[in-house]
Amino acid sequence: MYPDSKNEPLKPGDRLYILMKGKSAATTNVVSIIDEYTCLIEEALMRGKRMPMNPGDDLDVFFYREDGIYSFRGIVNEAVSRYGVRLYKISVSGETFQKQRRAFHRLQRNLPVSITLNVDKNQVIRRIDIQARTLDISAGGSRIELPDPIGKDTSISCRITLTDNRDLNLSSVVVRVIEGDQPGDLPQIGVKFKDMDERSRQELVKFISEEQHRQTGS
Structure with missing residues (x-):
């Protein structure tokens, strides 16, 4: 076809x-x-x-x-x-x-996200959990606003809440760090999803398509 x-x-x-x-x-x-x-x-x-x-x-x-x-x-x-x-x-x-004009349609949507990363401090690996929110999300990655910046190329785990009973756990890597322009602005990071299994990919594509349809009313 x-x-x-x-x-x-x-x-x-x-x-x-x-x-x-x-x-x-x-x-x-x-x-x-x-x-x-x-x-x-x-x-x-x-x-x-x-x-x-x-x-x-x-x-x-x-x-x-x-x-x-x-x-x-x-x-x-x-x-x-x-x-x-x-x-x-x-x-x-x-x-x-x-x-789509973008390689991946980017949905403008605030979603709760829990970020987990391991930090080496004085040769001791510590796990840090950060509560943040997405500013937009696509099938390939997300832009996230968070209390403190995370360095570029850092590997993190993101648990993104799509709805009350739909969570996705996605391995990610930070590809961009964006500092706030104005006093009081929170930092942002751009993350790329990696090693996503087919079930999670289908769930995310379905969610984005459904939300796009709902927002446009088509």
Whole structure:
């Protein structure tokens, strides 16, 4: 499936994140490719429950690649049944396939984050826990405001609270340190997530896509 020949095509097994107006994000997988603009997908699940879709429904579809999150506007063509399993044919609706302008869409959102790092003081390794908050977050990293700066290239662990019952524990490295411009401004750090497992990546991409959809009201 080639929504745009300049981009890597979808293929069977790809995980998709589907957004419909007034609903939370749902996840599904590509079953097969029908033609360059149409694919067959599994029934989408929204927080463990099936998300009903009908022919003619408009969809915002997101999927992940190593260089970022891609999205396209789609439409449900028809529902089909194979071996008792409900599947859906969806197509790209118009020339709307596009890559986010940033490699990773950056969501402006304050989220609680607990930072843990090990400090060597007088040849004694001490664990330090810092309570902070994100200023923005993407699938690749985050900008964090915290009480005291942390040096560049420091390896840290970030436990980010997405919602009341959704936490992510992510190994990270500090790639940038930003001092406050005005008296009283708190320092900021830019961190890059590393060695993220696929489940955490999917959870973060789903959260960002859902929040983007909610903020834009599309």
